[in-house]
Amino acid sequence: xxxxxxxxxxxSMKIEWLHKSGSPRLxxxxxxxxxxSHFYSHISHEGWDVAVVSGYSDLSFQANIxxxxxxxxxxxxxxxxxxxxxxxxxxxxxxxxxxxxxxFPAHDQLGIPVAIFEGTASTLTDRNLTKFRRRMTGxxxxxxxxxxxxxxxxxxxxxxxxxxxxxxxRFSGYKTGSLRWHRVYASTEDLIFPYQxxxxxxxxxxxxxxxxxxxxxxxxxxxxxxxxxxxxxxKIGGRFKKAITTYDTQASAQRKIAECLTxxxxxxxxxxxxxxGPGTGLFTKMIAKKCRPKHMTFVDLYELDHFNVAPIEDYIxxxxxxxxxxxxxxxxxxxxxxxxxSAIQWFSNPRRFFKNASKLIKPGGIFLCSTFLPGNLSxxxxxxxxxxxxxxxxxIEDLLKDCFKEFVLSxxxxxITFTSPRETLLHLRHTGVGGSTHSSLPIGELLSITxxxxxxxxxxxxxxx
Numbered sequence: 001x002x003x004x005x006x007x008x009x010x011x012s013m014k015i016e017w018l019h020k021s022g023s024p025r026l027x028x029x030x031x032x033x034x035x036x037s038h039f040y041s042h043i044s045h046e047g048w049d050v051a052v053v054s055g056y057s058d059l060s061f062q063a064n065i066x067x068x069x070x071x072x073x074x075x076x077x078x079x080x081x082x083x084x085x086x087x088x089x090x091x092x093x094x095x096x097x098x099x100x101x102x103x104f105p106a107h108d109q110l111g112i113p114v115a116i117f118e119g120t121a122s123t124l125t126d127r128n129l130t131k132f133r134r135r136m137t138g139x140x141x142x143x144x145x146x147x148x149x150x151x152x153x154x155x156x157x158x159x160x161x162x163x164x165x166x167x168x169x170r171f172s173g174y175k176t177g178s179l180r181w182h183r184v185y186a187s188t189e190d191l192i193f194p195y196q197x198x199x200x201x202x203x204x205x206x207x208x209x210x211x212x213x214x215x216x217x218x219x220x221x222x223x224x225x226x227x228x229x230x231x232x233x234x235k236i237g238g239r240f241k242k243a244i245t246t247y248d249t250q251a252s253a254q255r256k257i258a259e260c261l262t263x264x265x266x267x268x269x270x271x272x273x274x275x276x277g278p279g280t281g282l283f284t285k286m287i288a289k290k291c292r293p294k295h296m297t298f299v300d301l302y303e304l305d306h307f308n309v310a311p312i313e314d315y316i317x318x319x320x321x322x323x324x325x326x327x328x329x330x331x332x333x334x335x336x337x338x339x340x341x342s343a344i345q346w347f348s349n350p351r352r353f354f355k356n357a358s359k360l361i362k363p364g365g366i367f368l369c370s371t372f373l374p375g376n377l378s379x380x381x382x383x384x385x386x387x388x389x390x391x392x393x394x395x396i397e398d399l400l401k402d403c404f405k406e407f408v409l410s411x412x413x414x415x416i417t418f419t420s421p422r423e424t425l426l427h428l429r430h431t432g433v434g435g436s437t438h439s440s441l442p443i444g445e446l447l448s449i450t451x452x453x454x455x456x457x458x459x460x461x462x463x464x465x
Contacts, residue, residue: 013053013054013055013056013057013058013059013060013061013083014036014053014054014055015051015052015053015062015065016036016037016051016052016054017037017049017050017051017052018037018040018041018043018044018050018051018052019044019048019049019050020049020051021049022049023047023048023049023069024068024069024070024071025047025048025049025069025070025071025072025073025348025349026048026049026050026051026066026069026071026072026073027043027045027048027049027050027051027073027075027226027230028051028053028066028072028073028074028075029043029050029051029052029053029074029075029076029077029080029222030053030054030074030075030076030077030080030081030083030084031052031053031054031077031078031080032077032078032079032080032101032136032219033056033078033079033158033161033162034129034132034133034148034151034152034153034158035054035148035151036052036054036055036151036152037052037054038147038150038151039144039147039148039150039151040052040222041147042223043222043223043226045226045227045230045232046232046234047232047233048073048230049069051065053080053083053084054080054152055152055157055161056079056080056083056161056164056165057157057160057161057164058164059083059086059087061083061087061088063087063088063092066092070325070349070352071094071348071349071352072092072093072094072095073093073094073095073096073097073229073230073348074088074093074095074096074097074179075097075099075222075225075226076096076097076098076099076101077099077100077101077220077222078099078100078101078192078193078218079101079105079161079165080101081098081099081101081102081103082101082102082103082104082105082165082174082177084096084098084177084179085103085176085177085178085179085181086103086177088177088179089178089179090178090179090180093179093180094348094349094350094351094352095182095229095230095348095349095389096179096180096181096182097181097182097183097184097185097225097229097389098181098183098184098185098202098209099184099185099220099222099225100185100186100187100190100192100193100198100218100219100220101193101198102193102197102198102201102202103174103175103176103177103201103205104169104174104201105117105165105169105174106118106165106166106169106174107169107174107197107201109197109200110174110197110200110201111174111193111197111201112192112193112194112197113194114169117162117165117166118166120132120162121159121162121163121166124155124158124159124162125155126153126155129153129155129158132192133148135191135192135217135218136191136192136217136218136219137217137218137219138189138191138216138217138218138219139217140217140219144219176205176206180207180209180395181202181205181207181209182207182209182210182389182391183209183210183211183212183229183389184198184202184209184210184211184212185212185213185214185220185225185385186198186199186202186211186212186213186214187213187214187215187216187217187218187220188213188214188215188216189215189216189217190216190217190218191217191218192218193218195213199211208392210374210389212381212385214385224386225386227386228384228386228387228388229386229387229388229389230348231346231388233301233319234301236301236346238302242429242432244279244280246430246431249430250426250427250430250431251282251431251433252416253414253416253454253456254282254341254342254431254433255282256414257341257342257370257412257414257456257458258282258283258286258341258342259286260370260412260458260460261283261287261339261341261368261369261370261460262283262286262287262290264368264410264460264462265287265290265291265339265366265368265462266366266462267290268291268366269291269336270291270293270336270337270365270366271293271294271295271336272293272294272295272296272297272334272335272336272337273287273288273291273293273295273296273297273310273335273336273337273338273339274296274297274299274324274327274335274337274338274339274360275287275296275297275298275299275338275339275340276299276300276320276324276338276339276340276343276344276369277299277300277301277320277340277341277342277343277344277346278298278300278304278307279300279304279343281304281305281307281309282341283339283341283342284296284298284307284309285307285309287339287368288307288309288310289309291337293309293310293336294310294311294312295310295311295312295313295314296309296310296312296313296314297313297314297316297335298313298314298315298316299316299318299320299323299324300315300316300317300320301317301318301319302317303315303317320343320347320353321347321348321349321352321353321356324338324353324356324357324360325352325356327356327360328356328357328359328360329359331360332359332360333359333360333361333362333363334360334362335360335361335362335365336361336362336365336366337361337365337366337367337368338357338360338361338365338366338367338368338369339366339367339368339369340368340369340370341369341370342370342371342372342433342458343369344369344371345371345372345376345388345390345391346388350371350391350396350399351399351402354367354399354400354402354403354404355402355403357403358403358404358463358465361465362465363465364464364465365464365465366462366463366464366465367404367407367461367462367463367464367465368461368462368463369460369461370458370459370460370461371390371391371396371458371459371461372390372456372457372458372459373390373391373392373393373411373457373458373459374390374391374392374457375390375455375457376390376455376456376457376458377433377454377455377456378455379451379453379454379455380451380454382449383446383449383450390457393409393411393459396409396459396461397409400461400463403463404463404464404465405464405465406463406464407461407462407463407464408461408462408463409459409460409461410459410460411457411458411459411460412457412458412460413455413456413457414455414456414457414458415453415454415455415456416453416454416455416456417452417453418452418453418454419452420452421447421448421450421451421452422447422450423452424450424451424452424453424454425446425447425450427454
């Protein structure tokens with residue numbers, strides 16, 4: 001029978017490593033149907049291990065591979081979206097991105113039309129597999145044909161995967177998984193998962209992921225997405241370091257954010273303060289004037305000028321997520337406050353940061369930070385669809401509940417208008433806030449799609465340990 005054939009072909013999905021160097025951070029790629037690790041072999045990311053999951057004849061994922069990682073970011077393409085949503089949970093994953101797939105793989109309104117899915121499974125041959133891959137990749141087929149040919153082409157095995165997914169829908173129906181998807185990419189020229197079906201599926205998702213439209217076929221190279229969504233610390237630090245001399249004069253929105261954050265700080269004695277990402281000291285000077293600390297520790301990705309705002313000052317060059325964890329383990333309950341203005345949105349694992357921050361702060365101590373909400377700099381989506389992901393207020397609330405006794409959130413909107421698109425680009429360069437924003441377009445074309453207004457959407461967090 002078909003079910004027996006599935007069992008004898010493979011009894012669990014496959015996990016293959018592209019890079020494994022003992023990093024505490026993992027990029028986990030859930031492959032599209034008929035692809036495996038060969039198709040993603042060009043993907044690497046500094047400071048991250050990379051693994052590929054493929055072979056969906058069942059849902060027996062070896063979750064123990066995640067045990068050694070403090071941070072796991074998931075990038076799922078096509079059929080991999082359905083599988084990832086059912087084998088992973090939110091406490092295992094810090095970030096999840098879906099590309100041209102849904103949690104309803106064979107569905108007339110929310111996925112691939114059932115008749116087409118069944119027809120692909122029942123008529124699968126070597127010739128039809130090639131036709132599918134051509135439809136999947138569009139004009140890019142010839143340039144990536146070699147990588148596709150290196151992937152599994154066992155017709156019986158590939159058919160068994162489609163049969164398994166069809167059976168799941170027939171016998172129990174497809175249900176929304178428990179995984180929180182943060183961003184979804186849906187392609188208008190997708191000939192596999194129809195664009196409108198993707199939109200229908202994600203608009204009703206309980207986690208309300210950000211939806212970004214791409215003008216591309218079903219196949220989208222995951223590498224640019226990974227580089228944009230997970231910018232390296234060196235890249236972030238380099239951008240801000242270049243902007244040091246121009247930041248304070250150009251950062252009008254950041255100045256307003258720093259003022260609002262300072263005003264939230266209660267009148268109390270905060271002798272020992274850690275500041276994350278002080279940069280030029282815009283917020284530093286404000287918070288120090290209000291709290292008059294005896295000891296401030298500054299943690300940033302590059303060397304800073306001394307601020308001379310406290311009798312004792314320590315300057316640490318480090319990844320703040322790792323540094324906070326080390327300090328929380330070695331010197332728990334040692335700080336009166338952790339503060340940060342417009343920096344923690346760069347962190348790859350906010351759950352880990354909040355948890356370690358709460359361990360480092362003394363009982364009754366202050367956690368005062370600002371980050372940004374979805375919709376921040378939304379005008380740049382056309383220029384940089386693979387930019388930074390901003391967590392929703394609801395997600396941040398859920399994460400804070402597990403770490404702090406009490407907290408208050410507030411949000412504001414700051415639209416900034418520029419005299420021309422060129423001024424907009426100069427603002428991004430002179431403040432470094434473009435961060436992971438990058439475009440390879442010629443300057444004329446880039447200016448034609450650059451807005452003259454940018455909208456900042458800060459979220460302010462005041463919590464007590």
